[in-house]
Amino acid sequence: MVGHNESSGKKSSEATNDVPTLNAESLQSNMKIIYYSRTFMSIIGGVIAGILGFTGLSGFVLYFLIMAVTSVGLIAKAGFQVHSYFDSWNQIILDGVLGGLLSFVLFWTFAYDIVHIF
Amino acid sequence: MAADLVLDTAIRDWVLIPLSVVMVLIGVLRYFVSKLMRSSQVPDAKIVKEGQLVIRARNLRASANFIPPKSFRARRFYFSNEENGLLFVPKGQAQNPQAQMFSDPNMAMDMMKKNLSMIIPQTLTFAWVNFFFSGFVAAKIPFPLTQRFRSMLQNGIDLSTVDVSYVSSRSWYFLNLFGLRGLFSLILGEENAMDDTQRMMQMSGFGMDPSKSLGAEKDSLDIIQHDWALPKFEHRAEVVLKKLVR
Numbered sequence: 001m002v003g004h005n006e007s008s009g010k011k012s013s014e015a016t017n018d019v020p021t022l023n024a025e026s027l028q029s030n031m032k033i034i035y036y037s038r039t040f041m042s043i044i045g046g047v048i049a050g051i052l053g054f055t056g057l058s059g060f061v062l063y064f065l066i067m068a069v070t071s072v073g074l075i076a077k078a079g080f081q082v083h084s085y086f087d088s089w090n091q092i093i094l095d096g097v098l099g100g101l102l103s104f105v106l107f108w109t110f111a112y113d114i115v116h117i118f
Numbered sequence: 119m120a121a122d123l124v125l126d127t128a129i130r131d132w133v134l135i136p137l138s139v140v141m142v143l144i145g146v147l148r149y150f151v152s153k154l155m156r157s158s159q160v161p162d163a164k165i166v167k168e169g170q171l172v173i174r175a176r177n178l179r180a181s182a183n184f185i186p187p188k189s190f191r192a193r194r195f196y197f198s199n200e201e202n203g204l205l206f207v208p209k210g211q212a213q214n215p216q217a218q219m220f221s222d223p224n225m226a227m228d229m230m231k232k233n234l235s236m237i238i239p240q241t242l243t244f245a246w247v248n249f250f251f252s253g254f255v256a257a258k259i260p261f262p263l264t265q266r267f268r269s270m271l272q273n274g275i276d277l278s279t280v281d282v283s284y285v286s287s288r289s290w291y292f293l294n295l296f297g298l299r300g301l302f303s304l305i306l307g308e309e310n311a312m313d314d315t316q317r318m319m320q321m322s323g324f325g326m327d328p329s330k331s332l333g334a335e336k337d338s339l340d341i342i343q344h345d346w347a348l349p350k351f352e353h354r355a356e357v358v359l360k361k362l363v364r
Binding site: 100114 | 125126127129130134135138180257258259260261262285293294296297298299300301303304
């Protein structure tokens with residue numbers, strides 16, 4: 001986590017004012033980190049799902065489970081103070097959840113075929 | 119559901135794995151080739167200046183509330199007054215970007231190189247897959263799909279009795295083409311071909327009129343409502359400190 005700028009430290013929990021205290025570049029860097037972690041986790045999760053031989057719905061359930069775990073991990077990495085790194089909760093929980101799906105399906109299929117089909 | 123097909127392990131060793139490996143390697147190769155071909159053009163001083171100016175104005179706009187009203191007005195006047203403000207562009211001086219593009223052949227050349235470095239490897243790989251691996255059932259996706267996906271997943275196999283979840287080699291190529299994007303962004307960093315065009319737009323100011331962006335920045339600077347944040351900050355500090363003392 002690069003972008004914890006000083007002014008955001010002032011943002012205490014009850015202060016919900018409209019003054020943006022987040023540095024835009026740092027915010028962007030944080031978003032990029034989220035994107036990378038999600039992509040990485042979706043690839044790893046695809047391989048895991050394939051090796052364990054999940055088929056059908058259970059694989060997708062595993063995907064969303066992994067995404068949820070990633071979200072929790074990211075929040076933990078942010079020290080449970082999401083508002084000092086991001087604008088809203090949505091950014092850390094929902095962003096890029098569907099973007100990794102294609103990678104997940106690809107690696108799921110790949111691992112599943114190699115291990116179980118042939 | 120039709121009876122399960124038995125796929126030969128040789129298909130795995132000689133079709134599925136090589137195809138995926140080749141796709142990854144070609145993606146890496148394309149990245150480095152396009153990096154080599156990227157001509158480092160000297161940026162036009164005027165364009166760079168205007169870009170920096172826009173960034174400065176944007177910074178002022180973003181942090182307007184942290185400076186006193188008087189300072190803000192002075193800065194705004196500096197940027198946007200009608201005589202010699204930095205953001206003020208006299209009418210008729212605006213350069214047409216289209217004309218600029220034609221006058222500078224390097225730009226068009228750069229565009230073409232980029233497009234070619236995208237298209238050529240894809241065409242070659244597709245031809246290669248078609249030539250060597252046409253008609254293989256290469257993979258099976260682990261979830262059921264409806265008949266509608268048959269044309270998408272069994273491109274190159276004309277059998278209607280095969281279960282839809284079997285994937286032909288040509289379709290496996292397409293799946294790789296789209297699905298490996300995430301992997302590329304991981305192994306090649308952010309500057310891979312996917313957001314290359316986007317980055318180019320931002321950096322060289324190509325495709326957007328610099329004077330237009332100056333005008334837009336001036337307008338948004340003009341309409342901004344200044345609201346000094348510091349008094350509120352003092353109030354907030356008071357609250358926080360009181361809480362600490364208690």
